[in-house]
Amino acid sequence: MPRKPGPAPMAVTSSLNSIHISPRTPKTPRNVGGDDESDVELELLNEEQRLEADRDVDEPVVHTPAKKPISAxxxxxxxxxxxxxxxxxxxLGLALGSVPFLLKEHLSYSQLATFALSSYPYSLKLLWSPIVDSVFFKRIGRRKSWIIPMQLIVGSLMLYISLNVQKLMQDPSANLIELTVVFTMxxxxxxxxxxxxxxWALTLLSQDCLSYASTCQTIGLNSGFFMSFTVFLAFNSEAFAHKxxxxxxxxxxxxxxxxxVCYxxxxxxxxxxxxDKDVSAEAEMGIRETYKTIWTICKLKHVQLLVVVHLFAKIGFVAHEATSLKMIEKGLKREDLAAAALIDFPFQILGGWLAAKWSRGDKPLRPWLYAFWPRYLFGVISVITVYLFPPPPISPGFFAYLIGFTVFSSFTSTVQFVGISAFHTRISDPLIGGTYMTLLNTFTNLGGTWPKWFVLRGVDLFTIATCKIPEVKGEVLVKAKECVSEVGKKHCKAIGGACHIDRDGYYIVTNACMAFGVLFLVAFIWPSARKLQALPTSAWRLKQL
Structure with missing residues (x-):
């Protein structure tokens, strides 16, 4: 979301009640990380080697059967x-969506960058995923051993925030550290x-329906994000509630x-x-062995190539996260933004379903790649929209334009999210499904997270603001950096002045990010993705020693 919007994003796995999906490759070895690189990575360079590698797989190679209807x-x-x-x-909808919107009235972009650090754990979960994959109570279940306590803690934290939110939000600049810590937890x-x-998702769905795991993730994450962001902002607005x-x-x-609900x-x-009992868990790996396995996976050359792609693929889009904030700053009402997102929500679900179907062929990265171009196009349109944003109140025609823009731009984002998640689901080794999936999704999410702090800080850094205070015989100009924040604007207004932005850092940062994104897409992402999707599934597994 990303894994998630994302976002960024996070395909899943689970086990059916009576069906066990055997791993298509040998079980992960106890002793990984040998000196011979050929024992670590499958080098599939020609057809002869491909056939030889297929013979090493536990299961015989079979032709893909006809698609079956989805079972109950x-x-x-x-x-x-x-x-x-x-x-x-x-x-996630609260931490990445509605709360920053509520704080924007009181904080600068630099202060919002500090709060944005609360989203980083979602992109760094690889650091503790081996513990989640290796430590569990057999009586409860491998996945339920973690899902149950985590949901109890999440529910308790939300209850704690609800009881203290008035104090925290009354003066957010003074409570910024506490707000950041609580939402980080x-x-x-x-x-x-x-x-x-x-x-759990890797074994919960049958092999034929595994590509829909990312669709379930898209529907679930987007629905939760949608309710915490769009729906909440709408019903939190006094104007919307009164209307x-x-x-x-x-x-x-x-x-x-x-x-x-969590409880x-x-x-x-x-x-x-x-x-259900996960048969693949019989070869239980310890925490240390799981970390060694992660390192072994990271030494695969094609995994390293995929990591580089993920770390820089979203730079061209990250700056646009400030677009909605800029529209609010220019007079767009929260309830109007919520209404546009409300109309957009069904199209996100449709986009997720279509992307899952498009990703089932022999070129699973094709929808992800093709969606880059319309996303950059909508990025250019968003910058122009902010620049030409009309003074409030906005007309019905312009509002209809905003709805159309939101629908089409988010559709391309959803297609990319589901497309890359479906690819991750396909190539992950079921034996260490949680860890393998988390490894891939970590770098996907990190690619959209690590630039965020620099982007928000850059908006303020490159912005030049002036507080103009009129006098009887002329005009006095007071250089005021605080004119960038809402607090500074209010202070300037209190002394009889008006803030004037001489240079808006939003346009500088956004254009620079998009320029880098387009160049990186043409020169590196496109040729690399075509190589990666041409590899057989067995190339992503670890060879048994």
Missing amino acids: KDKRSMVLLCVLYLIQGVP LVSFSATQDIAVDG WGFPVLTIGAYLRFWAV AVTVWLLFFKKE
Whole structure:
């Protein structure tokens, strides 16, 4: 989301009640990381070597059967995955969406960059994913051993925030550190739950429906994010509530509601959902061995190539996260933004479903690659939209334009997210599914996270603001860096002046990011992706020693 919007993003796995999907490759060895690189990586350079590698696989090579209809068991598993990802999306929507919008009225972009650090744990979960994959209680289940306590903690944290939110949000600049720490913890425990769900998803769905794991993730995460961002901002607006006759939804009441939902789903998992025994878990790897396995995976040349692609693929899009904030700054009402996102939501679900179908062929990265170009096009349009944004109130025609722009731009983003998640699901080794998936998704999410702090700081760094104070005989200009923040603007207004932005750093940072993104796409991402998707699945496995 990314894995997730993302975002960035986070395909999943799970086990069916009566069907065990045997690994298509030998089990991960106990002793990995030998000196001979040929024992670590499968070098599939020609057809002869490919046939030889296929003979090393436990299962014989078979022709792909005709597509079967989705079974009732798979449908139930998909619903479960959507619910579990929904619980993850709720805190992410708060930390990455609605709370920054609420704080923008009181904080500068540099201060928002500090709060943005709370999203980093979702991109760094690889650091503790081996523990989640290796330590569990057999009686409870390999994945439930982590999902149940993590959801209890997430619910308790949301309950704590709901009881203290008035104090924290009353003066956010004074409580910025506490706000950042609390939401960092919330995102961290949600990320831990995501590791377990990712591992469960690989065995929960049948092989024929495995490509829909990323679709379940898209539906669940987007739904949770949508409710915590779009729906909450709409019902939190006094104007929207007064117009439609609803009571104003406070952030405290919203958090208490989802705390109860977390508790309810956790109780259901504990007493009514039995996790089937994962046969692949019989070869239980210890924590140390799992970390060694991660290092072995990272030494595969094509994995290293994929990591480089992920770390820089989203730089061209990250700057646009400030676009919505700039529109709010120019007079777009929160309820109008929420309404546009509300209309957009069904198209996100449709995009996720279509991308999953497009990714089932022999070129799974094709939808991900093709979606780059319209995303950059919509990026240019968004910059022009901010520059030409009309003074409020906005006309119905311009609002319709915003809705259309939101729908098409988010559609391309969803296609990319599901496309790369489906690719990760296909190439991950089921034996260490949670760790392998988390390894790949970590770099995907990190590619959209690590530039965020620099982008938000850069907007303020390159912005030159002036506080103009009129006098009887002329005009006095006072250089005021604080004119960049909402607090500085209010102070300038209090002394009888008006803030004037001589140079807006938003345009400098956004154009620089897009220019780098286009060059990197043409020169590196496109040829690298075509090489990666041409590799057989066995090339991504670890060879048995």
